[in-house]
Amino acid sequence: MSTLRLLDAAGAVTDAALNDGGGYARPTAPLRSRVAYAAAHVVPTVHADNTPGQPADIDWDSTLAFRRNVYSWGLGVADAMDTAQRNMGLDAAATRELIARSAEVAREEGGSVVVGVNTDHILDTRISVDAVIDAYKEQLHFTEEQGAGPVLMASRHLARVAADADDYRRVYRSVLESATVPVVLHWLGTAFDPELAGYFGADDWQTASAVLLDIINENPDKVAGVKMSLLNAESEISVRAQLPDGVRMFTGDDFNYVSLIGDSAQGHSDALLGAFAAITPVASAAIQALDAGGSARYLEILGPTEELSRQVFAAPTFYYKTGVAFLAWLNGHQPAFQMVGGLHSARSLPHLSRIVELANASLALEQPELARERWHGMLRLNGVDA
Template identity: 75%
Template sequence: MTELTLIDGAGGTRTAPLLEPIAAARPAQPLRSRVAYAAAHVVPHAWADNTPGRPAEIDWDATLAFRRHVYSWGLGVADAMDTAQRNMGLDAAATRELIARSAQVAREEGGSVVVGVNTDHVEDETITLPQVIDAYLEQLHFTEEQGAGPVLMASRHLARAASSRADYLRVYAAVLQAATTPVVLHWLGTAFDPQLAGYFGSNDWHTASDVLIRVIEENPGKVAGVKMSLLDADAEIAVRERLPEGVRMFTGDDFNYVRLIADSGDETTSRSHSDALLGAFAAITPVASAAIQALDAGDAAAYGDVLGPTEALSRQVFAAPTFYYKTGVAFLSWLGGHQPAFQMVGGLHSARSLPHLSEIVRLANESGALERPDLAAERWHALLTLNGVRP
C-alpha cells in the first residue's frame, strides 16, 4: 500500500496509508435540494512574475478548466470573489477579464455563475460616498453586460467612508436600484478581511444585521440572497430566520457548513437550511456534489457521512490567519491535477508552512477528498524533497 509522509511543526516525520477517495459519480440531472456555488481560485502561469504587487498573469487554460470541472459535478461557480484573490493580488484588468471569460464558460457549459462586484478598481484608498456608489455601479454594469449574476461584495472603500448606518443604507439603495437583476449581498467578516471592521455600521453582528435586513426590505425584489461569512453558525441562523420570503441564505461559513446546509428538522423555524457559496467547495467539489446528491435522494445520513469528515479539512484550510485560506485551495487543486504548478498570484503559495500543508494532506486523505491519491502523493512527496525532507 502506498504511504504518505507527513511532517510536524518540529520537523519530525511519520507515515500514513494513502486512502481511496469517496465513491462519487457526477450527477445525471441538475442538483435540486440546494443551490450550491464553489468559489473558485485563479491559476497563474508558473513562469510569470508572481511576486507581491505585480500584475496577475493568469493561466487561462487551467483557470477555466477548473470551472468546467466544477460545472461537471453539478455545482455553480462563484467567481472573481475573495477566493480568486480580490484585494490580495488580482488586479482590476485581470478581474474584468476573469469575469468575461468565466461568464462565457458558463454559457458554454450551461452552468450558473455569479461574480463579485466591488470598488477595488479604484486605486485611492479613501473616496467619498458618491464615488463609492459610482465605483460599484461601474463594476455592476460590466458584470450585467457579461451576463453573470452579481454578488455585491463588502467594500473597503465603503467601510472607510461610512460614518453611520444611514450611509450604508444610502449606498446600497443607490446600487440596488440601478441593478437590472436581483443581486446577492456579501457580508464578509474580519477573519477574512480585517479592513472590513464595523461593516454595516457596527462591530456587533446583531446591530449590523438590522442594517442588512433594512437594506433588503427597503429594496424589494432587488436581493436574491445573502452570502454570510462570519464563521458564526448561530449568527447565520439568526439572520437566516429574518430574511424576507424569497431571499436565500448562502452560507459562507467554511467552519460550520455541514450543519448549516443540512435540514435542521426544526418545525418551529420558517427556514430549516442554508444554501451554499463556499471556497471550501472549490477544494472538495466531488465530495460536495455527492453530499447534495444524497440530500436529493432524501438520504440525510449519507449526506452527513460524506460531507461531515471534510469539515475538519476545511477548518485547517481556513485556519487563522483565515485570509490565507486561498493557499490551501490552490494547494489541493495542484494535488488534484487541476494546475501544473503550486504557484499563486502575488506569491501567495508561500503564505502557509510545510507542516500546515502536511495537515491539509492528512485531512484530505482521511476524508476521501484527494481526487487522485497517487498523483497527490507524488506531488506532495516532491514538495517535501524540494524542501529537504526525505519521504
C-alpha cells in the first residue's frame, strides 16, 4: 500500500495510507437540483517572471483546460474573480483577456460562465462616486459584449469614498439600470479583503444586509442572485429568507457550504465557490446525489471536504488561492506549482501538508499516485526525506 509522507509545524514527519480516488463519474445530463459555479484560478507560464509586482503572464492552454474540465463535470465557471487573484497579481489587461477567452471557451463547451465586474482598472486609489459608477459601467458593458454573465463585485473604490449607505444605493441603482442582463451581486467579507470594511454602509451584517436587500428590492428584474462570502452561515440564511422570488442565493461560504447547499428545511443556497475549483469531481458527485434524491449520499460525499476547505481558507483567508493552485497542481491540472505574483510562497510547507492529508481523506485527490509523486518531490526539494 502506498503511503503519504506528512510534515507538521514542529518538523516531525508521519505517514498516512494513500487512499484510492473517489471513482466519481461525470454527469450524463445537466445538474438539476442546484446551480453550481466553481470560481477558477489562473495558471502562470512556468518560465515567466512570476514574482511579486510583475504583470501576469498566463499559461492560457492550462488555464482554459482547467475551465473545460470544470464544464465536463457539469459545473459552471465563475471567472475573473478573487480566486483568479484579482487585485493580488492579476492586472487589468490580463483580466480583460481572461474574460474574453473564458467566455469563448464557455460557448465552445456549452457551459455557463459568470465573470467579475469591478472598478479595479482605475489606478487612482481614490475617485469620486460618479467615477465609481462610470468604472463599473465600463467593465459591465465589456462583460456583456463578451456574452458572459456579470457578477458585480464589491469595489475598493466605493468602500473608500462612500459617505453612507445612500452612496451604495446610488451606485448600485445606476449600474443596475444600465445592465442589459440580470447580474449577480457579490458581498465579499473582510476575511477575503480587509479594505472592504463597512461595505453597504455598516460594519455589522444586519444593518448592511438591509441596504443590500433595499438595492435588490428596487431592482428585482436586474438581479439574478447574490453571492455572500462572509463566512457566516447565520447572515446568509437570514438574507436568503428575504430575497424576492426568482433571486438566487449563491453561497460563497467556504466554511459552511455543505449545510447551506443541502439545507432543505430552511431552503437551500446554490453555489459559487472557490472551494469547488479545488474539489470539482467531488462537488459534482454530491450534486448528482441530490439530483437522485440521495441527501444522505450527498452528505457522505461532500461532508468530508469541508474540513479540507477550512484548511485551504484558513486565516489569513485571502491567501486561499495558494491552496486552490496547489491542489490543481497535485491533481495534474497545471505543470508546476507556481502562481502569478509569487503567491505560491504564501503558505507554509506544514500548511500544504495538512491540505494533502485532508484531500486524501476526503477523496479529493483525482490521481492519488500522481499527487503522491508530486508532493514527495516537493518535500525532497525542501530537504524533507520522502
